[in-house]
Amino acid sequence: MKNLLSLFLLVSFFYTTSAQGIYDVAKIPENLKKDAIAVVRNEEQFFDIKSIGSAQYEYKIAITVLNKAGDDLAEMAEVYDNFSNISNIKAAMYDAAGKKIRDYKSSDIRDQLASDGFSLFQDNRVKLLKFISNSYPYTIEYSFTQNFNGLLNLPSWRAIKGFDISVEQSAYTIQKNKFYQLRYLTSTDLKTDSVTIGDKVKYSWKSNNVQAVTREPMAVGVDNISAWVKASPNEFEFDNTTGNFNNWKNFGAWIYKLNEGGNRLPDVTRALLQKLVKDAKTPKEKIQILYNYLQQNTRYVSVQLGVGGFRPILAEKVAQVNYGDCKALSNYMKALLNEVGISSNLIVIGNGMPSLNQNYSSIGQANHMILCVPLPKDTTYLECTSQYKPMGFIGYDNADRNVLMITDAGGKIVHTPAYSAKDNYQIRKTKINFSEDGIADISIKSLYGNAQFEDNFTMLLKEPIEQRKILIERNDIPGAELTTFKYEQVNRNLPVMTEEINLKSNQILTKGGDRFFLMLNQVNRKESIPPKVENRKTYFAVPFSYTDEDEITYALPNGFKVEFIPKDIAINSEFGSYTAKFTSKDNIIVYTRTQMMNDKKYPPEKYNEYVDFYKKIYQADKQKAVLAKAP
Template sequence: MQKYFLLTLFTGLMSLAAQSQNNYDASKIPDNLKQDAVAVVRNEEQIYEYKTIGSGTIKYKIVITVLNKAGDAYAEFTEVYDRFSNIYNLKGILYDATGKKIKDYKSSDFLDHSLVSNYTIFQDDRVKLLNISNTTYPYTVEYSYSQDFNGILTLPSWKSLKGYHIATEKSSYVFQKNAGLNVRFLTSEGLKTDSTTVNNKTTYSWVANNIPATIHEPLSVGTDQLSAWVKIAPNQFEFDSSKGDLSTWNNLGAWISKLNENGDVLPPATKTIVQNLIKDAKTDREKIQILYNHLQQNTRYVSVQLGIGGFKPILAEKVAQVNYGDCKALSNYMKALLKEAGIQSNLIVIGNGMPELNKMYSSIGQANHMILAVPSAKDTTFLECTSQNYPMGYIGYSNSDRNVLMVTENGGKLIRTPKYQSKDNYQLSKTSVLLTEDGTANISTKSSYGNAQYEDNLPNLLSEPTEVRKRILQSLDFADAELQQVKFEQNDKKLPIVNGEIKYITKQLLTKGGDKMFLVINQINRKESVPEKVTNRKTSFAIPFDYNDEDEIIYTLPAGLKVDFLPKDVKLTSEFGEYTASFVANGNTITYKRTQTMNSKTYPASKYNEYVDFYKKIYQADKVKAVLSK
């Protein structure tokens, strides 16, 4: 009965695939799927058999019709494998617009490359590649393959939408597991799960039909709200001779703790260095600062992705010898340095730039990074150990305000990283503009950038001077701008603050109209465009980050030039933020002050046009002019 059921399941699916080959005529794609689409998934079939805690097999097939040149990227096949998996039965087929087969591609036609990035020196991932393209549109490509896994940490997920501007005619996922294998599912809201159990084998299936393409909406937080999706995580696992339990965050943390057992031992020479470095330090915080500086000055980041090495840090002893490591190795090495100084710390598993860890659903795939936490009675100091520039305690905006997993001797514990408020992510600028009688403007701006805006300006601190000057010239509105001085510096290495000073000359500040001259008062931090409104917006949106800008410009007018008109003060308030602008004329000076504070959070789609209206008011306020005359 068991074999008969499996044979019926696979035969039925393959039979449907064979029948569908007669339907690859692009003219048969429903019109609603062509709208806003550059490509259409005609049929996708993903079948995964979960055999043991350490083995599984996937059979995959996808057929995509490319409607125009913008969809050519979807005609490319890429699939990653490593020494714990192998790909076989690779096939590709190209069809013309009517669905007639043009060419077959076999396994030997697929390229096989090492998947090593420019910052990776150890990695065993490889990729199979094939790019089937056609000069006549529309055309259809079909890819299929099988892949065996010998080592399981994660299980395949499924999503009915492949991205923006690609529709789905049909997509299905069949997941089968043997008895005794426990998994957890996380699915999109309202998705139906069908399941059957025959002879100790349970099969789950999901299907999506006729999903129209979606366009990329400004500030969108992704397509998950529009797509059907499934995530599956194993409870127990076996990978690279390591076994563990992922059913809870506590268990996952316990596994990582065990992987790192005895991994924070330093060689005697390094212990001596630590003791010499901290001998005059009076507090733990001073010791942390000294050792963090030592880490930054003596190590560099490289990626290591070899088997369990993708999860297990390189021994601290090894890092001390070679002076490099990945995020895990450098965090673990810093942990060892602190341990030698008598300071306890904990490794932190985090999703950098990803959605925060789901409290109710533990899995490996939600994290991609590791940092370090140093708890104390009053607070916790977090350390980004891969950066050679961040001050101690600053971990970057993409690591902030999220659930993370702290690894302890007693297992994993979910905690939260600090939230950088708008007042922390600031830009403060003061500008003086000296106007001469011939219309020349001598402009000098001094600025200070904190936290997230410090990150934005780090390239100006670290780049070659010629690159910085080029970048600044491109940011100025005046074609004739002549740079006299550009300087960026970090006065206090202990603080995430960049200070900048720019001086330049232009003759294009004033515009003439009859006997009047017009001055756009905000010349420093101005909104230059307004996002378009979106009718029937479908996705929620988020402002990239909380921030606070405070800018002041003082204009000094030459003798004989007077102010005929100044705009009225402006104050705008909404749930998205606040904005103020004030204008004061006093003798031969005009003082302009501008503040803007924005609140970063996820807003429902229905609020987007209100956000645009608020943004438009700021744009208009930033463009107001003073009228001058002789």
């Protein structure tokens, strides 16, 4: 009996232990649960390069979702195309104790077009599986094999998948033949393990026990705090093309070769172009005429088909169908200019991405194409996908970064124009006239330039009823009633727009005893202060540098006098500068405010200094004048 009892206890122990599987939430270290919505329990990437044009990718991941905020991570969405296939998919879900509660079948996995919302033609597809659980925490696990027939780039790896996600362990391995050449970049201090066995070389990287980082104000990503690897081949084969990415010159040579013979235009189009520019006096006038023609006669449609994701549609075809993607429209504009004797160069650029790394060439650093027109005395860059942007204005997501110019001699790194704080302006003049009964007529006229034009431009495209709705929602003037408004771009060739708004309010003056108080900044006031963050982890930046200039003129009611007006204020820091000036004469108060901000990328330890700077502006924006009725 004693032996039977011991055997029963032993079996019970092993059953309980096995039931508490490797994904038991109780096994997650407490430091990884802190501030986390999910924990990557294990991630394994193995990329085996078979030849210059083929490879096999083995991927496995398990993620424990701790609460509802992490549900978006409970998804498998793996993309493939005509040059790869995905097989051997396995997926399962586990409960909080690590007990498997479901295996997924192939019928549970959707295979669908990987629609990006704007591509008319593409061959990307996605294997999609959404894991759903009504209780928390739970763990999802999936794995698959992907075979590639054509290699333009190699998978990248980053241990941290995003904010509020911790990592138990994550690893990446690349295996290649010892004669196959590739290049890689890694994050600072990440150890690379390299081993050679026979004619195979393995590079391995791993990261363990990484705590979650909460999303921090103004953060510009997690690359400075995460382990990461980026890799690229040298020689490659893809869709019956070959090339070499070992430097930007060779990269550009491949792009140039793809575009060869693509600039021919139909005879009818050529004749039209000559007619359009026959009275133009200068090359700049010709560029303007043809850019306007492009905008009025084409529209942007993305096309992503094999190497067609990199080779533009023929200019002749664009002339017939009147649409194209960024490559096709840039190449078409190049053909238009070429027809009238103006040379230009295609530009490969990372729209909204960092500058191209001059010392490391790879296809993953760019996602867009524009056009450059070098003239003897200046250079004009053209954003060919927009039907509205003025000639030469490429937007702050394309500005001030290294890009690749495609020439007949190969690729060449150049730098796009930078828009300074002075260029990205908002100039606003406000007049507030008080009637005898204290009702204020408010007239606001604003001028937006460059990046601030870009930020506000969509208002020009909206219907008046929608404009009104937005203006009412944005209004911060107490008790203000919107009466009239107007938006206008006086000159389509300049990135400048005007805004005129008229309002009425009876709540601008506030009474306290026998005095009246007037908040002097009514139209561009900071209403909150970013929270301080101790032990901040991420870098931060404002989206773009800018300058705001405000002038508000108050005409006070008859019988009022100014008893107090604030002293002038000046605030300066490495983040920017601020001034506020106050004058009063003959019942007229003039308030002027200027704020200039730099768009530098700042290290985490500077953030609380930025908050202190911002707090000073917040306080300065609250200055009031004190008025009294004359006896």
